[in-house]
Amino acid sequence: MFRDSKAFSGFSVDDIEAARRFYGETLGIRTSVTGDMLILHLAGDRDTLVYPKPNHVPATYTILNFPVGDIDAAVDQLRERGITFERYEGFEADERGIVRGPGGEGMPVGIAWFKDPAGNVLAVLQER
Incomplete structure (x- = not known):
């Protein structure tokens, strides 16, 4: 049914302008604004919708991973x-906040988590 659907992801923030500055200026992602929503134009033609939510609660899981x-x-x-960079119990991070791993099948050799202005969790990771 959805095999050919061009599905996309989205997440909420409490301040679209702060999100636009963070994702566009700090992270260098191409963005556009449509109405009161922000669109992140990610590499690989993977647009992501960022929408305002007055009672926003930050995601406690990683909403975007940036492979490098x-x-x-x-x-x-x-x-x-x-x-x-965030530090989480159960993950041994180095002085810069990078958690190193063996990089086995499907696992990164390094990952570091950080948050956007709305408190959503993002990660930068290096694959083998």
Whole structure:
């Protein structure tokens, strides 16, 4: 039924303008605004809808993962842009907030979590 549907993802924030600045300026993602909604134009033609929600509750799980070729360089660049990395119980992070792993089948060799202005969890990760 949905095999050929061009499905897309979406998530809520409490402040569209803050989200536009964060995703567009801080992270460098191409964005557009339609009405009161923000669209993230992600690589691979994977647009994501960001919509305002007055009673927004931040996602407690990772809503977007950004694969990179060099997690150390990506974390350094994000830190230079003011990003603070999260630390979670049960995950041993290095001094920069990167959790290193063996990178087995489907698992990253490194991952670091951070939040958008609305408190939603994002991750930068390096695959083997």
